[in-house]
Amino acid sequence: MQLYEKLLAIAEKQCVYVYEKAMSRRNKGLYADQIIWINKNINTHQEKACILSEELGHYFTSSGNILDQSSLTNRKQEYRARTWGYEQLIPLHKFIEAWQQGMEGRHAIADYFEVTEDFLQQTVEHYQRKYGLYVTYQNHLIYFEPLNIIKL
Template sequence: MGKYEELLMKSECEVVETNRLPKGIDGWYQNGDIFIKTSLPEKIKHQVLHEEIAHHKLTCGNIVDLSQFNNRKFENYARRHSYETSMPLEEIIEAFKNGIHNLYELANFFEVTECHVLDCIEHYKKKYGLKTLCGNYMIQFEPLRVFEIKTIK
């Protein structure tokens, strides 16, 4: 079972795959239901589902009009949350432990697109700078590397 199917099963929302969405919209959250475009590849459905679940948890009201500041703020808030849930720091460490060291392999590990991996890394760079600590590991974002920190006794 892939990560998209696992996320579908964990979701609190009813998820409906449909091609009856407005042009240019891949996913939509409304009143506890998530609508995802059927024709999308599974990797993109996975990314979209993360973002729509973030909308369910974090935003309220109609935020479709992105010309309004608060709507853009809510949209970005949900997108940033989706980056952190689709590619958590702990799982980046696991990927490196499993010998994954390039963009293509990382995208396959998380079952997302390479562009999404780059967006997640950019998000983490804005949030933490060029590196951060996660448990006993240091994650460097540019270039993306993971180092285990060992204490000397």
């Protein structure tokens, strides 16, 4: 089962309905009242999975109308939803798993995770903000810049 289908199953279990709908290029996804809309003009399952993860993040972490991003409170909720998606799709143990499978280079790693390279980069940046240049996890050092794993 592909990542996008796994996320659809999570949504279904939460009674969140997901629809693919033609939307403007600017809008890739939207969440409101237990309904998620994904722009059906997005071509890849990887990008749809990344967008769906953020919209599920809104379901799990946000409240109210946060479309006005000039509000600090709304920007915080947007960030919280994105970080939910980052940590759900690429938890730290997945970096170790990819390294153990011999994945090298961001393109190969993104393919392995079934996400876009941009999402992978944003996830790495999130973990770097959270932990610094590296973190010790399950007897491994995970370096975020450059992305590297060392077994302890």
